[in-house]
Amino acid sequence: MANPGSGSDIVPVDSSHGPQASAGTAVIAADAFENPGLPPHQQRVTDLDPKVDRRNERGVSLIFYLSIVFSIAAIAAYFAVPIVEDDPASVRLNNLFLGLAIAGALLSIGVGTVHWSKALMANHESVEARHPTRGSEATRARAVEVFDLADKESGFGRRALLRNSLIGALVAVPLPAIFLFRDLAPKSNDPAGMLAHTMWKEGTRLARDPYGTPIKASEVTLGSVFHVIPEDLEEAEHKLEEKAKAAVLLMRLKPEDLNVSAGRETWNYDGIVAYSKICTHVGCPVALYEQQTHHLLCPCHQSQFDIKNEAAVIFGPAKRPLPQLPITVDSEGYLVAQSDFHEPVGPSYWERRGDYDV
């Protein structure tokens, strides 16, 4: 197909189906325009002038030498700008020079290769026509023949016992995986039950995150917000899993600002309310509290909850209010939970019932 210097007589690689037959269209429209064909092939400067050819050859080899220089520079930079312990700034310089040098080495190889192929490798153009997707009649007939022959010789269609037992064996192969993966589930074998409960229980003190110091009701002033964990979180077997469910946000509002629904009258203590920090949308920590509007904002998808109205959703993709933790004070004045949450915290899951008493 090499036709250097003459673009007009280029022949498509596969011309057996005629130039009009398009594989993608059922109807062949009459083309109003004449096919202008390919532009005439032009010789490159390097094809015409041996001196330029030599110069380009040197240029490409120079780029490859440059790559070698960069590679050596990368090694030099590694030792010249070492990573010093306890000095994060040294990591930056080390990575910067190392990265620049390695990038330069790789890029030089790439640029050199592309330049070589563009300026110096054989210069001819070829056209490969698009193949029709449908095979020829003869090919199709031959394929059917091959299948028939295979069926006949193997007895796959005739020996039903063999065939069916093979299918049965193949179906049985993935079965162990089901048991293997099932064993990755929590040991209690009741993941839904674990999602529905947190470690809050009657009398658990509310404590500051992260140091676990208990909070007195008198310390929670108006407009303040406390990030709360259960006081006994440190003793939990899976601390992070428990924290991910039990994290609570504690706020104090003026009691008259709170709209309390029937059945929840005793859940706040003198305007101090505790709500789950886990967004009911996909479980991000909802902690952006605006103390004047009493709105909570989830930073992930901008769900907003109104603390004045029991964390009702006022904007965003969340569907349920944040669950409220019923709280009171113990004999020493520390805030304690009255019970666990009355509904599962966090996002929906398959087994979550819609009828929790909220």
Next chain:
Amino acid sequence: MSSPRRRPSRRRGRRSPLATIALIALGLVFTGSGYAAFSAVSAGDTAVAVSQESVERGQKLFAANCATCHGMSLEGTEAGPTLIGVGAASVDFQVGTGRMPLANTGPQAPEKPNLFSEEDVQAMADYVASVSPGPGLPEEEYLQTTGDATRGAELFRINCAMCHNVAGAGGALTEGKYAPSLKGTSAKHIYEAMVTGPQNMPVFSDANLTPEDKRDIITALKYQEETPAPGGFELGALGPVAEGLFAWIFGLGAIVALTVWITARAN
């Protein structure tokens, strides 16, 4: 040293090198024996004497600059909240960072150049604090960056980072409100913001974050500010938005340019 001679010289005395002596003498003579005992204790501390001056000056400044919205006696109006009980820390933060006086109403008072001198701010703070007590100015020892930066960074991540960004670069809130960047904010103003909870920021009283906790947080913030980012360009430290935009424009731009060059015809 008779009182009739001393009395008219009071204004001048404040400026003279003999001010302290003059004040002691004046305090004893001027106010009579009943007041003398108190005066003798506090006269050595010029700040107290200046404070009274300062309160009067603060009252005038307040009447001229703040009372339109906050009321002549701090009671608040339709346009502005009451300032009873906000304390000196709140005034120093709001006026010291230029947030007050408010230039125009909006979702949030923005930080802008502070038009008052340090003495003027102090005077207004003294006046507001004299009307009713509230959180005072932070003590110098808790504004030092000598705390535990590791502990401070942990407290910052738990209590502050969700709004102010983990690098203190600030972030958006709802309906035009935002948590401002903490870069370049003075230790005093950071401390005062935690104590007073300006605008929609919650209050972090000493019962929640102790003064030592606050000092550690300030230490962590200042450490972050002064230490060059190990990751190179911060791009505003805004996370995936800024970094993604950079990658799209410059990374993809470079790829497109290379592709154009590879497929261009050689001459």
